[in-house]
Amino acid sequence: MRTKLENLSQRAPALRLWGFAAAGVVAAGVAATALTPPSVSHAQAQSPAAVAAARGLPDFADLAEQISPSVVNIRTTVRNGGANAGPGRGGAPEGDEEMQEFFRRYFGVPPGQMPGQPGQPRRGGPRQQQPGAEEETPRGVGSGFIFSNDGYVMTNAHVVDGADEVYVTLTDKREFKAKVIGADKRTDVAVVKIEAAGLPAVKIGDVNKLRVGEWVMAIGSPFGLESSVTAGIVSAKARDTGEYVPFIQTDVAINPGNSGGPLLNLRGEVVGINSQILSRSGGYMGIAFAIPIDEATRVADQLRGSGRVVRGRIGVQIGEVTKEVAESLGLGKASGALVRGVESGGPADKAGLEAGDIVTRFEGKPVEKSSDLPRLVGNTKPGTKATVQVFRRGATRDLNVMVAELEPDATQKAQAPAAGGKAAPAAAAASMGLGLADLSDAQKRELKVKGGVRIDSVEGSAARAGLREGDVILAVANTEVADIKQFEAVVAKLDKSKPVSVLFRRGEWAQYALVRPTTSR
Known part of the structure; x- marks a missing residue:
C-alpha cells in the first residue's frame, strides 16, 4: 500500500483539492507522539512547572466521549448485475468503471486488490445470480453527524453522489438505510434521513467566534476506521479555493473517509464539516478544509424544507480587482468585484449596472473580493430589492436591483463583435x-x-x-x-x-x- 501511494504521488506532483469519501478500503496507520523531549529528564518532566504546563494543554478525551455518539459512518452502494443496469453500472464490482477510476485516483491500485469494509456486503468471488437480479456493490465510505434527534444527518454531497443506497451506522452498531433528502453540489452539503428517534444531536457553534490558532477536533471514518479522533488548530478562515464557500483551513489530520464528519471546538460545538484536503497524493499533507457550519446549516435547512437550495442572482460576470487597476482608477485599495459582463435583460442590466463597474457593497455589506459577491447575492431571497453600490469612473453610486432566482447550470454565450468600420x-x-x-x-x-x-x-x-x-x-x-x-x-x-x-x-x-x-x- 505504501509503495502504491508513493507512486501515485509521483504521478501527480501538482497540488490538488480532493473531496474524500473513501471507497471500501481498510488501512491502518500509527502515529507516534513524543510526550517528553529527549533533553528533558524524568525528574524535570515530573516537576511542578512541567505538570502545570501539561495541564494547560487541551484534553480531548471527555470531548471525544461526549460527541462520538453523534457521529455516524456512511457507506454507499450501487446496484450491479441486473438486466436493466445502465452504462458504467453493470457487471462485477471489479469491472465498474466508476469504481476503477475512484481507486486509481485515490490509491493507484485496482479495486480488486483492496479489502472490503466491515459491515459492507461481501466482495468475495463471483456469486451465483438469477437472471435480471441486481446485486449491491460497495461504492464509498464517508462520515456524517446527527443534527436533529429525529434522524436528520448532515454530510457531504460528494459522499452520497451517485449512490443507489445509503446506509448509516451509529456508534452502537445499529445500521439504518437512509433516504437522501437533498444534496447541494455548490456547497458540498447533503442531508439524509434515518427512521429513528431520540438520537444524540450535536450542538451548533458560532463560526464568527472561531479564531485562527484555536484548537479544533475532528471525528470521522478515515479509510473506514470508524470513530477516529484527530485534533489540530485553525490555520486560516475564509479561505478561497475556487469554491462557493469560504473554507476553514486546519491542520487536523483528515483523510479519505473523513468527508462529512464534524469539525468541533473545545466546547463540543460543530463549527464545520470536513470536506477537502490539499494534497499531492490524495492523502493528508497538513492542509484540510471544512465548510463553515453557518453556511452548511443555511443549506441544510432549505434541503429539509424543500429538497433543494434556492439562491439569488443578478446576472453579472465578475473578476478580481488588481492593485494596479485599483490605483489607476483611483479606487484606493484593491477591493470589490469587477463587472466584466452584464446579462442582457437581466436584473443587473435593468438596474443600470455596466461592464467595468466595480461593486463595492451589496445590501450594505462590503465586497472585499470578487468571491464575496456571489455569496452575498446567493444568500439573498429571490424577489428581494437590494441596493448595490458601484464605483464607476471615479465616483460611487447606489443602484437598486431586483434579485432573481439562480437557475442550475445557467450559462451565457459569448459573442464576438461583427467585423465592420474603417x-x-x-x-x-x-x-x-x-x-x-x-x-x-x-x-x-x-x-x-x-x-x-x-x-x-x-x-x-x-x-x-x-x-x-x-x-x-x-x-x-x-x-x-x-x-x-x-x-x-x-x-x-x-x-x-x-x-x-x-x-x-x-x-x-x-x-x-x-x-x-x-x-x-
Whole structure:
C-alpha cells in the first residue's frame, strides 16, 4: 500500500483539492507522539512547572466521549448485475468503471486488490445470480453527524453522489438505510434521513467566534476506521479555493473517509464539516478544509424544507480587482468585484449596472473580493430589492436591483463583435501599439453600447498588456470614448510615464488592462 501511494504521488506532483469519501478500503496507520523531549529528564518532566504546563494543554478525551455518539459512518452502494443496469453500472464490482477510476485516483491500485469494509456486503468471488437480479456493490465510505434527534444527518454531497443506497451506522452498531433528502453540489452539503428517534444531536457553534490558532477536533471514518479522533488548530478562515464557500483551513489530520464528519471546538460545538484536503497524493499533507457550519446549516435547512437550495442572482460576470487597476482608477485599495459582463435583460442590466463597474457593497455589506459577491447575492431571497453600490469612473453610486432566482447550470454565450468600420490613423493609439477602427451603428446595436473603438491591430505595450485584435475599447483612464477622435484626445492628455487603465470588451465580457505607452528616450 505504501509503495502504491508513493507512486501515485509521483504521478501527480501538482497540488490538488480532493473531496474524500473513501471507497471500501481498510488501512491502518500509527502515529507516534513524543510526550517528553529527549533533553528533558524524568525528574524535570515530573516537576511542578512541567505538570502545570501539561495541564494547560487541551484534553480531548471527555470531548471525544461526549460527541462520538453523534457521529455516524456512511457507506454507499450501487446496484450491479441486473438486466436493466445502465452504462458504467453493470457487471462485477471489479469491472465498474466508476469504481476503477475512484481507486486509481485515490490509491493507484485496482479495486480488486483492496479489502472490503466491515459491515459492507461481501466482495468475495463471483456469486451465483438469477437472471435480471441486481446485486449491491460497495461504492464509498464517508462520515456524517446527527443534527436533529429525529434522524436528520448532515454530510457531504460528494459522499452520497451517485449512490443507489445509503446506509448509516451509529456508534452502537445499529445500521439504518437512509433516504437522501437533498444534496447541494455548490456547497458540498447533503442531508439524509434515518427512521429513528431520540438520537444524540450535536450542538451548533458560532463560526464568527472561531479564531485562527484555536484548537479544533475532528471525528470521522478515515479509510473506514470508524470513530477516529484527530485534533489540530485553525490555520486560516475564509479561505478561497475556487469554491462557493469560504473554507476553514486546519491542520487536523483528515483523510479519505473523513468527508462529512464534524469539525468541533473545545466546547463540543460543530463549527464545520470536513470536506477537502490539499494534497499531492490524495492523502493528508497538513492542509484540510471544512465548510463553515453557518453556511452548511443555511443549506441544510432549505434541503429539509424543500429538497433543494434556492439562491439569488443578478446576472453579472465578475473578476478580481488588481492593485494596479485599483490605483489607476483611483479606487484606493484593491477591493470589490469587477463587472466584466452584464446579462442582457437581466436584473443587473435593468438596474443600470455596466461592464467595468466595480461593486463595492451589496445590501450594505462590503465586497472585499470578487468571491464575496456571489455569496452575498446567493444568500439573498429571490424577489428581494437590494441596493448595490458601484464605483464607476471615479465616483460611487447606489443602484437598486431586483434579485432573481439562480437557475442550475445557467450559462451565457459569448459573442464576438461583427467585423465592420474603417481603420483610421491615430498617433496616440499608435504610440501604445494600437490600430483602431470606429464602430459601425450595427456593431453598437449588437454590442448594446453607445460608443467605443475596435482594435484592428495590436503590438508593443498594448499587446503585452493582454489586448487582442477584435477587442472593443470602451474607456481610457476612467473616461468613456465614443470614437477614435475622442480616444486620441483623452490619450494625448495623459502622463506618458504612467500606466493607463483601459476598459475593453472581449465577446460579452469586459475587463481592465494596464497599458504603458512607449516613450522616446
